[in-house]
Amino acid sequence: MPAKPKAAGKGRGPAKRKLAEEFPPGEILTDTAKKCWKLGTPVGQGGFGLLYLANENATQAVGAAAPYVIKVEPSDNGPLFTELKFYMRAAKPDLIESWRKSRKLKYLGVPKYCGSGLHDKGGSRYRFMVMDRFGTDLQKKFEESGKKFSHKLVLQLGLRLLDILEYIHEHEYVHADIKASNLLLSYKDPNQVYLVDYGLAYRYSPEGTLKEYKEDPKRCHDGTIEFTSIDAHKGVAPARRGDLEILGYCMIQWLCGRLPWEDNLMDPNYVRDCKIKCRENVEEFMKKCFSTENKPDEMVRFIEEVKSLGYNDKPDYQKLRSILRDGLKAIGAKDDDKLDFSVSVNGAGPSSVKAPKRKKEVEKEESVETDGSPAKKRKAPQKKGVNGVKMGSPKKAAPKMPRAKKAAPTAPSPNKPVAESKPPPAKRGRGRPKKNS
Structure with a gap:
């Protein structure tokens, strides 16, 4: 019997990632700024992580109209870390607001970074990120x-x-x-x-x-x-x-x-x-x-x-x-x-x-x-x-399929140090550009 084809992205390590444990409603997470967030019910699962409704008021129950969500993954998994790097570098509220005002925009459709941190439970460590709902x-x-x-x-x-x-x-x-x-x-x-x-x-x-x-x-x-x-x-x-x-x-x-x-x-x-x-x-x-x-x-x-x-x-x-x-x-x-x-x-x-x-x-x-x-x-x-x-x-x-980029201009660009060659044959396993930390 022929082997099943590899799922996208499974050829470069992701297959060994751990799955996230489900936390009970009411679990309190403390971010790097020492701010407490209370988890509500999980509203979805993204492969190796869970998404929860959340509230910044740790004394109140998290209702269906909660204004935040928190994404949680095992700390040694890479996806959430990659996303966090972007948010921490480029999506801080003051950066977005400054840009919006300077460009005279009514709003800018980039989610704001609300907080993140690590949480220990049951002998395991988890990474989490807070975002607007x-x-x-x-x-x-x-x-x-x-x-x-x-x-x-x-x-x-x-x-x-x-x-x-x-x-x-x-x-x-x-x-x-x-x-x-x-x-x-x-x-x-x-x-x-x-x-x-x-x-x-x-x-x-x-x-x-x-x-x-x-x-x-x-x-x-x-x-x-x-x-x-x-x-x-x-x-x-x-x-x-x-x-x-x-x-x-x-x-x-x-x-x-x-x-x-x-x-x-x-x-x-x-x-x-x-x-x-x-x-x-x-x-x-x-x-x-x-x-x-x-x-x-x-x-x-x-x-x-x-x-x-x-x-x-x-x-x-x-x-x-x-x-x-x-x-x-x-x-x-x-x-x-x-x-x-x-x-x-x-x-x-x-x-x-x-x-x-x-x-x-x-x-x-x-x-x-x-x-x-x-x-x-x-x-x-x-x-x-x-x-x-x-x-x-x-x-x-x-699955995130590999992206294709627009072909280079008709005339070679001085910014392009290497001429574009004939496209190589496709590979079954997917990869992604090396992350920059």
Whole structure:
């Protein structure tokens, strides 16, 4: 009998990670600032960790309307540590607020770091992180909308994400896994969207020193297969242009309902080659996604602008915003800060057509779910959730498939020390860029 294929990310150590013990409601955790947090009931499981409702008032019971959640994992596991590094370096409340004011933004969709620490129980040590509670994720909204968002909504989401990505990039990180299931609506204001899940966040410019372009066959296809960048398909560490390439794929999928390579997500080389062809001929790419009369010209301009970036080039975020705003003007709309998910697209209601299983979902059925590993699994649509995790049940996540990055500009970039070579063959086991501590 043939052996089962490896689950994503299992080839580089994660398989030996321990599972988290479930704590009883009322357990008190003390963070590094000596602040006490009281746990409520667990609301989800992410492979090796648990997510709990929480309250900062240790004297009161934690109710269903608790404003915080706490993620807990065994301390020797890596995923939560990686995410914590990002939050502690780049998501402190004062940093986010200062940026918001300087850019005159109504809000910035980056979750704030609330606290973290270590907790000993039953002879084991656990790491925990406190974060704001969020509402539903956009993947659920996408499914409910018949797998299409309105043109106006997509452009608004794109503008919010450009704000988020510029902030992250200016603080030396790239996210590398932008997608609907990692975009959560605010628990208090459904017109605000936040980018979460920084388990694959990569510090591309530690202390201002940019990483060199280098292809690593062992890390091919890291990320979520349908959205990952061409760079990631080649095993190159994430860069700023990759985040923008991924955003482009997301917006196109939200507009047309399906990317051309979604017919064969089980073959990462096929997906990679399709993306390379689409990059080489953007107009043909658009024809595969849209009818001639409905082709969004701003998407062509957006893809072409991102395509022109070298590996270490700094994106022109304002130009990209202008492109999306031009798209709003072209359809007679304006960015009114209201995210309307109720608008029917071509009369579409909840889709009755099932999309093919993603590779990560197939692998998920064959392995234990993870929550932030080198090949982190992702959230699937939830009936009702807290921070994108289904209430009262384990967190559904599709494995984090390797990312692919947008191909380099037509002309070689001076920032690219190594010429991009022919993509290496795909590997079954997934990896991720080496973490920067």
